[in-house]
Amino acid sequence: MPETSSPILRFGIVADPQYADIEPNVALDRYYAGSLAKLTEAVSVFNATELDFVVTLGDVIDHDWKSFDDILPIYETLRHKRLFLLGNHDFAVPPQHLGDIPARLGMPGRYHDFSIGNWRFVILDGNDVSVFSAPPGDPRTALAAGRLRALQAKGAINAQPWNGSLGDEQFAWLSGVLERAEVDGEAVLVLGHYPVFPPNQHTMWDSERIINLLTGFACFKGYFCGHNHDGNFGEVDGRPFVTFKGMVDTESENTFAIVEIFEDRIEIEGFGREESRVLRLQAST
Numbered sequence: 001m002p003e004t005s006s007p008i009l010r011f012g013i014v015a016d017p018q019y020a021d022i023e024p025n026v027a028l029d030r031y032y033a034g035s036l037a038k039l040t041e042a043v044s045v046f047n048a049t050e051l052d053f054v055v056t057l058g059d060v061i062d063h064d065w066k067s068f069d070d071i072l073p074i075y076e077t078l079r080h081k082r083l084f085l086l087g088n089h090d091f092a093v094p095p096q097h098l099g100d101i102p103a104r105l106g107m108p109g110r111y112h113d114f115s116i117g118n119w120r121f122v123i124l125d126g127n128d129v130s131v132f133s134a135p136p137g138d139p140r141t142a143l144a145a146g147r148l149r150a151l152q153a154k155g156a157i158n159a160q161p162w163n164g165s166l167g168d169e170q171f172a173w174l175s176g177v178l179e180r181a182e183v184d185g186e187a188v189l190v191l192g193h194y195p196v197f198p199p200n201q202h203t204m205w206d207s208e209r210i211i212n213l214l215t216g217f218a219c220f221k222g223y224f225c226g227h228n229h230d231g232n233f234g235e236v237d238g239r240p241f242v243t244f245k246g247m248v249d250t251e252s253e254n255t256f257a258i259v260e261i262f263e264d265r266i267e268i269e270g271f272g273r274e275e276s277r278v279l280r281l282q283a284s285t
Contacts, residue, residue: 007260007267009116012046012054012080014039014256015226016246018089019071020062030229030248032062038247039074042256045271049258051080052116057226057244058087058126058193060105065093068104086110086125087193087227088162091133098135111170113177119261120186120219122177126194126204130164140167147205158203163194165205174213181219187281189261190214192225197241198234202227211236221281222266224259231275240279242268249273 017035024031046054056075061067075082084105091098102110110125127133131148134140144164151159166174181188196207196214204210214220215237222240229246245255254272266279 005262007262009052009119010050010258010260011052012256012258013057013244014042014247015057015244016059016229016248017071018059018062018246018248020064020067021070029250031251032248034251035248036071036074038254039071041254043074043078047079053081053083054078055083055191056085057191058085059089059226060084062089063092065097085123085191085193086127088127088132088164091127095136098133115186118186120181120188122174122188122190124190124192125170126192127164128167128170131161151205157199157201158205160201163202163205166210178217178219182217186219187221188219189221190223192223194227195225195232195243196223197236198232200228215239222279238282245273
């Protein structure tokens with residue numbers, strides 16, 4: 001396809017607004033209350049163009065259940081479909097609300113998939129097995145503690161309590177989605193909160209098995225995530241793994257993106273601190 005071809009679809013991306021009505025953490029360069037103005041600016045840009053949807057890659061809030069009441073009305077001013085992923089900070093709420101977060105964000109489930117044309121989008125829940133996301137007494141918490149201890153014993157860089165992993169049920173579901181997409185001739189883009197590549201202190205505990213699964217399918221075209229506020233980029237077998245920068249960082253500089261998917265490439269238009277990229281798509285064979 002020529003470079004001047006029209007995109008198949010377009011969507012907006014926001015990563016880690018991490019809103020809270022609190023003073024900034026200057027040492028971390030995080031200005032939590034400032035995300036309301038930044039998100040308002042992003043919505044204005046998104047509303048000025050045609051998009052299929054806008055997705056937030058987790059950490060809508062920093063903490064506190066009532067923080068949702070402040071930031072979600074801004075999302076309601078979007079004229080486009082809005083989608084959310086669950087981030088670790090979204091679970092920093094009282095225990096009685098832990099099971100209510102997907103519904104508060106209007107999600108059909110903690111993880112799910114949908115298609116637009118020949119493209120299938122996979123929404124992962126990287127908090128599935130973590131030390132913070134399950135109600136008291138849930139066996140997943142003990143499983144997560146064991147996974148974390150095993151990584152810590154190895155001295156793994158990502159052995160951090162703010163990371164998480166997929167449960168075996170979700171992992172099997174992901175494999176099934178990829179298998180069906182491969183048979184149906186669909187292209188798959190996976191969206192998660194946590195990075196899986198390149199390796200760093202923010203990657204999922206089970207990133208290796210996820211990478212091996214994804215790159216084993218020709219239909220898998222790329223992985224987009226947040227969580228690492230500095231952003232990142234890498235490739236495995238020619239497939240891009242893009243980490244988008246965190247909106248909560250810096251006092252005044254914004255960061256968000258518009259993604260266009262073409263037959264032969266993905267173009268990311270970065271705004272503010274976000275980088276613009278052209279990602280070549282591997283042909284499915």
